[in-house]
Amino acid sequence: MKLKRKSKVQIGLLLLPGLLIFCIFTVYPIIRLFWMSFFKWDFGSFLSQEFIGLSNYQSVITDPYFQTSFANTIVYTLITVPAQMILGLLVAILINSITKFKIGFRVAYYLPVITSWVIASLVFKYVFNTEGLLNYFLTHVIHVTGSNIHWLDSRWGGMTVAMLLGIWKGIGWNMVVFLAALQAVPQELYESASLDGAGAWQKFRYVTLPGIRGTVLFALVMLTIGGFNVYTSTKLITDGKPGHDTEVVLTWMYYKAFSTGKFGYSAALSFIIAFILGILAVLEFRLMQNKE
Numbered sequence: 474m475k476l477k478r479k480s481k482v483q484i485g486l487l488l489l490p491g492l493l494i495f496c497i498f499t500v501y502p503i504i505r506l507f508w509m510s511f512f513k514w515d516f517g518s519f520l521s522q523e524f525i526g527l528s529n530y531q532s533v534i535t536d537p538y539f540q541t542s543f544a545n546t547i548v549y550t551l552i553t554v555p556a557q558m559i560l561g562l563l564v565a566i567l568i569n570s571i572t573k574f575k576i577g578f579r580v581a582y583y584l585p586v587i588t589s590w591v592i593a594s595l596v597f598k599y600v601f602n603t604e605g606l607l608n609y610f611l612t613h614v615i616h617v618t619g620s621n622i623h624w625l626d627s628r629w630g631g632m633t634v635a636m637l638l639g640i641w642k643g644i645g646w647n648m649v650v651f652l653a654a655l656q657a658v659p660q661e662l663y664e665s666a667s668l669d670g671a672g673a674w675q676k677f678r679y680v681t682l683p684g685i686r687g688t689v690l691f692a693l694v695m696l697t698i699g700g701f702n703v704y705t706s707t708k709l710i711t712d713g714k715p716g717h718d719t720e721v722v723l724t725w726m727y728y729k730a731f732s733t734g735k736f737g738y739s740a741a742l743s744f745i746i747a748f749i750l751g752i753l754a755v756l757e758f759r760l761m762q763n764k765e
Contacts, residue, residue, distance in 0.1 A: 477520055478610055478664075483666070489687070493501065504562070506743060506744070507744060508735055508738070509736060509740040510530070510740035510741040510743075510744055511524060511525065511526060511527070511529070511737075512524055512525060512529075512737050513525050513528075513529075513737055514736040514737035515733075515734040515735050515736060515737065516734030517743045519705065521692040525737075526742040529737045529738050529740070529741035530741045530744075530745065532741070533738060533741050533742045533745055534745070538717050538720065538725060539718060539722075540723060541717065541718065542717075542720040542721050542724070543722055544634055544726040545628075545719065545720065545721050546703065546708075546721045546722045547628045547634055547703055548632065548701065549635065549639065549700055549703055549721060550696075550697060550700030550701060552636050552640075553572055553636050553640050553696075553700055554693065554696040554700055555638055556699055557639070557643035557646075557696055557698065558638045558689070558692055558693065559607075559646050560640070560644045560647045560650055561643070561644050561645075561647020561650070561652045561692075562647065562648070563648070564582055564644060564647075564648045564653055565647070565649075565651035565652040566651075566655065566677075566681075568648070568652060569580075569652055569655045569656065570575065578595060579648070579649070579652070582644060582645045582648050583646075583648070583649060584645065585641055585642050585644070585645050586642060586643075586645040586646050586649075588611065590642070590705040590706060591705060591709065591737035592637060593638060593641075593642060593703055593706075594706045594708075594709035595669050595709060595712050597634055597637070597638045597710060598625070598709060598710045598759070600660055601624040601625055601710075602624070603621050603622075603623050603625070603626070604626070604745045605620065605624075606623040607622075608622055608624075608676070612745050622699070625710065625711055625714075626714075626715060627715070627718075628719055630717070631707075631710060631711035631714070631718075631719040632711075633712070635703070635706045635707045635709075635719070638706045638710070639700075639703065639706060643696065644697060645700075647692060647696075649662055650688055650691070650692055651685065651688060651692070654684070654685040654687075654688035655681065655684075655685060655686075656728050657684070658680065658681060658684035659684075662680045662684070663676055663680055666679065666680050683750065690757065690758065694754050694758075696754055696756055697750070697757065698750060698754075701722065701723075701750055702723060703723065703745060703747075704721070704723040704724060707719060707721050707724055708724050708727075712724075713728065714727075721745055721748075722742065725741075725742070725744050726739045726743060729742070733736055
């Protein structure tokens with residue numbers, strides 16, 4: 474008994490530093506942020522915060538700029554998540570089916586993942602800028618148009634460029650995840666399906682998809698969270714222009730907190746998004762369970 478108690482104490486002492494760090498840098502900031510969301514907390518009220526209840530939450534929900542940023546985030550997520558998953562799965566299937574140069578293809582497709590978001594965003598901005606590389610190619614090389622196209626000067630033009638970057642960056646991650654799942658599917662199932670006369674589509678539908686269902690769910694949840702966390706690409710490519718039309722929830726939250734000083738507003742916004750993400754995660758889990 475004494476040895477067991479001593480071992481428990483030793484384990485507790487080993488875990489204590491990590492637990493303290495977690496509480497100080499994760500739990501406390503979350504609690505503090507939640508508390509701030511109920512107060513008028515801005516540049517002029519650091520010393521005397523006024524309790525205003527749910528007013529910050531009401532301000533967020535009724536703010537037309539938040540509604541625009543939320544709509545942009547939803548569209549970004551609805552387009553980039555399926556595109557990344559489908560393209561990543563296709564690439565994984567192709568790489569899994571070949572016998573030569575597997576490592577080379579995996580490295581080539583994974584390179585965008587390890588490329589800095591800052592560098593990639595600036596490159597895309599340079600390519601799609603009004604005086605950028607794409608317009609030069611269209612006007613001076615192949616002469617498709619006689620004037621430059623303003624790719625980034627409209628709401629959906631700027632969002633489309635950000636979505637293209639998100640898809641390009643995400644294919645490699647999905648490829649690696651799905652490739653690992655495909656290699657875990659027993660080959661005996663494919664052999665049995667072949668003996669039963671199943672074609673390529675039947676094997677994919679009845680063997681591959683059921684075998685990687687858990688990975689699909691994992692990728693779906695992670696990419697959905699990532700879609701709502703998009704920040705760097707839209708910040709550097711459009712910076713919300715024109716007129717905050719290309720804001721997403723994180724860029725709008727940053728703007729309200731550090732450009733206008735509305736920290737209470739931003740705190741409320743963060744918990745609204747966290748609540749929505751929680752609901753989406755639960756729905757996605759239940760959807761996949763029902764399909765089983």
